[in-house]
Amino acid sequence: MNAAAEVSYNHPHPSGHDHKKCVREALGTAEHLCVVRGVQLTPIRHQVLELIWDSHKAVKAYELLDRIKPLQNAAKPATIYRALDFLIEQGLIHRVESLNAFVGCSCSGHQHEQLLLICNNCQEVEERSAPEVMQALSLEIKQADFIVHSKAIEIHGICAKCAQTMGSEQS
Amino acid sequence: MNAAAEVSYNHPHPSGHDHKKCVREALGTAEHLCVVRGVQLTPIRHQVLELIWDSHKAVKAYELLDRIKPLQNAAKPATIYRALDFLIEQGLIHRVESLNAFVGCSCSGHQHEQLLLICNNCQEVEERSAPEVMQALSLEIKQADFIVHSKAIEIHGICAKCAQTMGSEQS
DNA sequence: TCAGCGAATGTTATAATATAACACTCGATT
DNA sequence: AATCGAGTGTTATATTATAACATTCGCTGA
Numbered sequence: 331m332n333a334a335a336e337v338s339y340n341h342p343h344p345s346g347h348d349h350k351k352c353v354r355e356a357l358g359t360a361e362h363l364c365v366v367r368g369v370q371l372t373p374i375r376h377q378v379l380e381l382i383w384d385s386h387k388a389v390k391a392y393e394l395l396d397r398i399k400p401l402q403n404a405a406k407p408a409t410i411y412r413a414l415d416f417l418i419e420q421g422l423i424h425r426v427e428s429l430n431a432f433v434g435c436s437c438s439g440h441q442h443e444q445l446l447l448i449c450n451n452c453q454e455v456e457e458r459s460a461p462e463v464m465q466a467l468s469l470e471i472k473q474a475d476f477i478v479h480s481k482a483i484e485i486h487g488i489c490a491k492c493a494q495t496m497g498s499e500q501s
Numbered sequence: 502m503n504a505a506a507e508v509s510y511n512h513p514h515p516s517g518h519d520h521k522k523c524v525r526e527a528l529g530t531a532e533h534l535c536v537v538r539g540v541q542l543t544p545i546r547h548q549v550l551e552l553i554w555d556s557h558k559a560v561k562a563y564e565l566l567d568r569i570k571p572l573q574n575a576a577k578p579a580t581i582y583r584a585l586d587f588l589i590e591q592g593l594i595h596r597v598e599s600l601n602a603f604v605g606c607s608c609s610g611h612q613h614e615q616l617l618l619i620c621n622n623c624q625e626v627e628e629r630s631a632p633e634v635m636q637a638l639s640l641e642i643k644q645a646d647f648i649v650h651s652k653a654i655e656i657h658g659i660c661a662k663c664a665q666t667m668g669s670e671q672s
Numbered sequence: 673t674c675a676g677c678g679a680a681t682g683t684t685a686t687a688a689t690a691t692a693a694c695a696c697t698c699g700a701t702t
Numbered sequence: 703a704a705t706c707g708a709g710t711g712t713t714a715t716a717t718t719a720t721a722a723c724a725t726t727c728g729c730t731g732a
Contacts, residue, residue: 427598466634475661490646
């Protein structure tokens with residue numbers, strides 16, 4: 331049985347987008363990249379990636395652990411952390427440093443360093459490539475004579491959708 | 502006895518800068534801001550701030566706990582985390598999200614949102630205000646219709662000093 | 673004066689996040 | 703068939719952080 335068939339999507343994205351398409355594309359890209367790179371997207375890794383893509387919210391490692399247990403009875407913290415390490419290495423997910431949580435990367439394969447807009451209300455994370463920001467950042471880093479290994483740009487606040495909802499709910 | 506007198510500086514900054522001056526300025530600014538704002542920089546909070554300013558490296562909470570125990574025998578995790586919460590609220594330190602650690606803020610009183618250059622070799626953290634980056638970032642965020650609460654921009658890599666040292670040590 | 677309050681701290685317990693270390697399986701290679 | 707490496711199983715523990723309630727102490731209004 332295919333692991334993919336065992337994971338259901340509990341939180342269809344509310345705002346009229348076709349989330350199944352997001353998932354399909356993300357998994358398709360992941361599968362393709364892993365073949366190309368000669369690395370193994372094992373059942374466990376695939377399931378974890380699917381669970382992460384269950385929504386656009388950042389997910390905690392132990393929440394993933396709880397949710398994978400019905401599928402992988404033997405799952406322990408190491409099971410999850412190893413899968414997460416792999417997925418991060420392959421650029422298939424982002425670690426959200428400010429939340430100790432993880433979110434699917436929709437820019438896999440392209441440049442992986444993105445700006446994350448993290449909604450404190452709905453917990454959804456939006457990735458933006460923000461080329462102008464990245465360019466200014468590169469210049470700044472160069473001026474500092476600094477050799478970059480990795481970048482994390484995390485903005486917390488309220489997303490457009492929540493702002494609208496909250497606004498219309500005011501007295 | 503003044504708490505300030507009880508903390509020694511174990512790690513004078515190697516690269517010829519007058520670290521005592523950094524500390525003096527940081528503590529002076531902190532004391533002044535707290536008076537102006539009518540908040541209390543209590544002995545514990547002052548000591549924690551001093552310990553953080555012991556170096557330009559990011560410090561872990563439990564490391565602070567170990568180091569404050571000789572001064573505050575009763576210190577427990579909550580002691581440290583409360584002091585850290587206060588110092589962060591007042592903009593006197595930064596939380597380094599990608600390290601779960603803390604570093605003194607040298608821009609206290611001015612705008613507090615800064616770019617952090619974190620050296621993976623020496624662990625020192627350099628703050629840069631990077632106005633061009635911040636401007637591009639604000640624009641990007643505005644385009645996304647996102648309401649900002651806080652920003653974290655953390656760049657990991659090798660600082661200029663370490664790059665030089667490592668370069669000259671190559672075979 | 674002293675009752676009551678609020679801010680800070682003391683204290684105990686536990687939750688949440690993450691890694692280390694070693695054993696086992698299994699398919700590919702020699 | 704031995705060996706090897708990648709992935710996983712398993713146990714234990716380290717690290718980071720918070721909850722919840724008690725106590726202290728200075729201040730303020732009755």
